[in-house]
Amino acid sequence: MLPGLVWLGVLMVVPCAIILVTAFYERGTYGGVDWSVFTFANFTRAGEWLYLSIFLDSARIAGLAAFFALLIGYPAAYAIARSAPRHQTALLFMAMLPFWTNYLIRTYAWIVLLNPTGLANNFLQWLGLTSAPLPLLYNEFAVILGLVYNYVPFVILAIYSALQRLDPSYAEASRDLGAGALTTFWRITLPLTAPGVAAGAVFVFVLSIGNFITPDLLGGGKLQMVGNLIYDQFLTARDWPFGSALSVFLIAVMLLLLFAQAIAANRARGEGRGHA
Amino acid sequence: MKLRKIMSAACVAGAAMLLASGLAQAAEKLVISNWDGYMPKDLPEKFKAETGIEVEVAVHATNEEIMGKVVASKGEGYDVLFVSSPFAEALNKLGIAAKLDHAKIPNLANLYPEAGQLKHDPGNTFSIPYAWGTTGLCYRSDVVKTAPTSWNDLLKPADDLKGKTTMLSTDRWLMAAGELALGMSVNEIDPAKLDQVKALLIETKKTLLAYDDTTFYSKLVSGEASLVQAWDGWCNYGIAEKPEIKYVVPKEGSDLWVDTMVMVEGSKNKDAAYKFLDYILKADTGKWVVENIMYKTPNKAGMDAIDKSMLEKYPNMAIAPADLLKYEQLRDLGDGMKTFSKVVTEITSSK
Amino acid sequence: MRKAYLAFIYVFLYTPIAVLMILSFNKAGMPTAWTGFSTDWYGRLLESPKIIAAAKNSLIVAIISTFIATTIGTLLALGVERRKASASLDALLFTPMIIPDIVLAIALLSFFTMVKFTLGLHSIILAHVVFNIAFVCAVVRARLKSFDWSLTEASYDLGAGALTTFRKITFPLIWPAVVAAALLAFTLSIDEFIIAYFTAGAGQGSTTLPMQIYAMIRFGVTPEINAMATIILLVSFILVLTAQRFNRGSVPGT
Numbered sequence: 001m002l003p004g005l006v007w008l009g010v011l012m013v014v015p016c017a018i019i020l021v022t023a024f025y026e027r028g029t030y031g032g033v034d035w036s037v038f039t040f041a042n043f044t045r046a047g048e049w050l051y052l053s054i055f056l057d058s059a060r061i062a063g064l065a066a067f068f069a070l071l072i073g074y075p076a077a078y079a080i081a082r083s084a085p086r087h088q089t090a091l092l093f094m095a096m097l098p099f100w101t102n103y104l105i106r107t108y109a110w111i112v113l114l115n116p117t118g119l120a121n122n123f124l125q126w127l128g129l130t131s132a133p134l135p136l137l138y139n140e141f142a143v144i145l146g147l148v149y150n151y152v153p154f155v156i157l158a159i160y161s162a163l164q165r166l167d168p169s170y171a172e173a174s175r176d177l178g179a180g181a182l183t184t185f186w187r188i189t190l191p192l193t194a195p196g197v198a199a200g201a202v203f204v205f206v207l208s209i210g211n212f213i214t215p216d217l218l219g220g221g222k223l224q225m226v227g228n229l230i231y232d233q234f235l236t237a238r239d240w241p242f243g244s245a246l247s248v249f250l251i252a253v254m255l256l257l258l259f260a261q262a263i264a265a266n267r268a269r270g271e272g273r274g275h276a
Numbered sequence: 277m278k279l280r281k282i283m284s285a286a287c288v289a290g291a292a293m294l295l296a297s298g299l300a301q302a303a304e305k306l307v308i309s310n311w312d313g314y315m316p317k318d319l320p321e322k323f324k325a326e327t328g329i330e331v332e333v334a335v336h337a338t339n340e341e342i343m344g345k346v347v348a349s350k351g352e353g354y355d356v357l358f359v360s361s362p363f364a365e366a367l368n369k370l371g372i373a374a375k376l377d378h379a380k381i382p383n384l385a386n387l388y389p390e391a392g393q394l395k396h397d398p399g400n401t402f403s404i405p406y407a408w409g410t411t412g413l414c415y416r417s418d419v420v421k422t423a424p425t426s427w428n429d430l431l432k433p434a435d436d437l438k439g440k441t442t443m444l445s446t447d448r449w450l451m452a453a454g455e456l457a458l459g460m461s462v463n464e465i466d467p468a469k470l471d472q473v474k475a476l477l478i479e480t481k482k483t484l485l486a487y488d489d490t491t492f493y494s495k496l497v498s499g500e501a502s503l504v505q506a507w508d509g510w511c512n513y514g515i516a517e518k519p520e521i522k523y524v525v526p527k528e529g530s531d532l533w534v535d536t537m538v539m540v541e542g543s544k545n546k547d548a549a550y551k552f553l554d555y556i557l558k559a560d561t562g563k564w565v566v567e568n569i570m571y572k573t574p575n576k577a578g579m580d581a582i583d584k585s586m587l588e589k590y591p592n593m594a595i596a597p598a599d600l601l602k603y604e605q606l607r608d609l610g611d612g613m614k615t616f617s618k619v620v621t622e623i624t625s626s627k
Numbered sequence: 628m629r630k631a632y633l634a635f636i637y638v639f640l641y642t643p644i645a646v647l648m649i650l651s652f653n654k655a656g657m658p659t660a661w662t663g664f665s666t667d668w669y670g671r672l673l674e675s676p677k678i679i680a681a682a683k684n685s686l687i688v689a690i691i692s693t694f695i696a697t698t699i700g701t702l703l704a705l706g707v708e709r710r711k712a713s714a715s716l717d718a719l720l721f722t723p724m725i726i727p728d729i730v731l732a733i734a735l736l737s738f739f740t741m742v743k744f745t746l747g748l749h750s751i752i753l754a755h756v757v758f759n760i761a762f763v764c765a766v767v768r769a770r771l772k773s774f775d776w777s778l779t780e781a782s783y784d785l786g787a788g789a790l791t792t793f794r795k796i797t798f799p800l801i802w803p804a805v806v807a808a809a810l811l812a813f814t815l816s817i818d819e820f821i822i823a824y825f826t827a828g829a830g831q832g833s834t835t836l837p838m839q840i841y842a843m844i845r846f847g848v849t850p851e852i853n854a855m856a857t858i859i860l861l862v863s864f865i866l867v868l869t870a871q872r873f874n875r876g877s878v879p880g881t
Contacts, residue, residue, distance in 0.1 A: 001706030004699045004760055005719075011757045012723055015734035018741070029610045030369040032347050050618070054625050076636040079629045088803070090871045092810060094637065097863055098644045099814045101856040102840050104848065108658045109643035109650070111491070115500050115659070119646070138486040149643070152636075157811050161770045161804035195772035199765045202724070210727045220486025221445040224625035230727045231821075235340035236447055237617035238347070238366075240733065247730045254725045255718050262717070307829045312677075312842035332830040335842030345825055348736040353746065353829030490844050491659050498660035513847065517655050517662060569846060 023244035031238030042245035062208035065147035073155030138220030155200035162196025383557035391574035414511035427457035445487035465612025512570035651853035692755035700763025723761035732825035747828035770804030
């Protein structure tokens with residue numbers, strides 16, 4: 001445990017403490033930090049509705065991305081875990097391979113697919129499902145699709161690693177006792193893989209909320225998310241103190257959510273044991 | 277045993293890295309940071325052949341990134357930076373840009389006289405212009421019925437152009453379009469005036485296909501967009517693929533953008549850096565920029581050397597330096613940046 | 628049903644990749660518009676030592692940081708899961724995931740500058756390990772939640788040492804999660820841009836492939852990059868298939 005704690009302590013806690021401190025000072029006239037003015041102004045500004053609404057909107061989009069990524073990632077992880085053991089690692093690798101290419105060019109590929117004269121629209125029209133091109137790009141749909149696409153493999157990995165050692169005899173026992181497939185899944189498989197589902201959901205949510213390339217390119221820059229906001233404050237506005245305050249706020253909210261979730265999970269587990 | 281091996285391997289790797297970091301400092305060479313592809317590929321080689329000085333080229337994606345990096349690291353490790361003029365101005369104010377000794381850069385004589393009259397740095401005291409141009413409208417002349425002449429043709433588009441236009445996503449240029457349309461300075465920081473720009477641009481946002489500052493010319497070629505806000509040089513990339521694409525500077529004017537070279541004050545190789553700056557000011561480099569990047573250059577010797585057919589194919593190349601200087605440059609906004617960036621956030625987060 | 632679903636998911640994952648490969652044969656340097664067939668970009672790639680060197684740097688960073696992060700992260704997960712839940716420990720392990728890249732990037736660069744640490748490829752590795760430890764730890768912990776600790780206790784009772792217990796009991800039981808974690812770490816590292824950019828040394832020697840590609844944006848991300856990606860994918864693909872052939876029937880822990 002020690003090497004990990006030292007690594008994080010030196011290379012995360014200490015640097016982040018520096019950033020945290022800057023949140024209490026003023027932006028220098030030409031960027032950087034003016035260390036002569038101590039202030040809470042950056043935090044009050046971060047609490048303005050303009051920024052809060054961006055937080056809420058990002059949380060909604062990241063939440064939707066996490067939901068859809070779980071929806072399509074879970075069955076995929078399940079299918080991989082139920083494949084012949086000797087194929088499993090290869091299948092996992094195959095799911096990750098596309099993501100060893102560059103994010104930017106993958107995103108460009110989606111623009112080619114989704115634009116009004118792109119493959120997706122031609123395909124839909126060929127099927128006779130639509131008569132005119134659908135607006136598939138530069139909107140929330142495209143952003144969520146882009147996020148789901150890029151992060152679904154992480155869900156697959158997280159759930160797979162939780163599922164892989166799941167004893168099939170539990171499910172068999174459940175079925176022997178007369179439970180249907182759905183009940184078995186709902187009462188046995190899903191609860192047993194809950195840690196994997198939680199880890200996968202957290203991955204998609206946190207990676208989505210910090211993402212700034214997808215809203216820029218697939219959203220056509222028309223959606224402002226927290227990731228872009230913080231990126232822009234640090235680099236475009238060169239307002240490190242305000243960018244720091246926004247980040248501190250983001251991290252605090254996420255940690256609170258995490259603890260709330262952990263407490264709820266513990267309580268649920270406690271109750272479950274009580275019934276058994 | 278396996279575990280212990282893995283653990284010790286990890287420790288050795290970590291220790292080796294720490295050691296390597298201490299030793300890496302020894303070699304002397306010039307480090308410059310530039311956008312990839314913004315100067316001839318063989319320039320470092322030729323420079324070394326002539327002067328014996330080795331040049332290493334680091335690349336940056338945007339002004340903002342190199343700026344962030346240099347501010348956080350005080351410019352450590354870099355000798356010469358390529359940045360746009362407002363950033364050069366900020367680097368100077370932050371004490372990161374070095375004062376230039378013109379005696380060591382004789383090839384400055386290759387520049388147009390106008391290149392020494394730029395408002396962000398009259399007399400080129402800390403920055404040397406490398407390329408310059410305008411920001412205007414780039415459009416498909418075969419699709420857009422009446423040729424655009426005003427920023428309002430983009431900001432309040434005709435019905436058939438709605439959903440077929442894009443604006444630059446970089447904050448300063450995004451705002452500049454609105455400011456020029458309303459007859460304001462492109463460096464406006466008065467909150468009341470910025471609110472007017474905001475109201476206009478929020479309405480415009482509803483008609484846009486996207487904000488885009490990387491692939492807009494590609495969108496024109498594919499027909500996804502018909503009319504876009506563009507830097508003149510980038511519009512030329514579209515023209516190269518489809519001659520029906522045309523560029524116009526709207527009647528309300530443009531900004532004058534200038535990409536510059538700045539020497540880092542903390543550089544330990546200033547003499548070598550001077551030699552590099554002087555070398556890059558040769559006519560050859562300027563000619564290369566025009567012919568390969570399709571930007572205009574303040575290098576008169578370079579502009580004189582180009583194949584004149586370029587000027588016919590890409591008419592915006594022929595804008596005279598004296599005309600360029602009529603346009604206002606983007607300047608660093610100083611403390612006004614706070615208000616400015618808030619207005620931009622209000623626009624980009626509007627629905 | 629299971630196979631049909633897997634087919635669907637792989638089609639979803641690979642469709643944009645197919646487009647990317649097709650674009651590597653695009654005539655003009657347009658990132659999103661098709662202008663005609665050409666194989667020129669593969670030739671140009673061979674003449675671009677910078678792109679190839681950057682790809683090599685990316686591989687070095689990804690492999691070393693994955694190795695370190697997987698080792699440290701797995702041990703950390705084991706340590707954390709065996710003891711009582713601790714909120715501050717959880718916060719420490721969660722923060723590297725949630726902290727926006729740009730913040731960690733600037734924080735690390737400010738820190739390295741402050742302690743006068745010379746930057747290079749090694750500092751990118753140090754930085755990538757920071758967030759990868761957290762991701763590895765999260766994946767392994769998800770597996771450990773259903774881990775039966777009585778097995779290790781039994782092993783200790785039978786007189787086995789910590790190392791033997793790990794080698795004979797714990798690792799065989801958690802290895803799929805460790806493999807999954809390593810895959811995740813590698814994938815995150817090889818495509819990471821912002822943190823790499825800020826913690827890289829000045830110069831070509833510590834330019835990674837994503838840094839190179841983003842730097843090309845201004846003057847056109849040309850299909851050379853798609854050609855590079857196509858080659859990387861095909862090589863990885865062949866490696867996976869070959870490994871699959873050699874591994875047949877010798878997969879541990881199943």
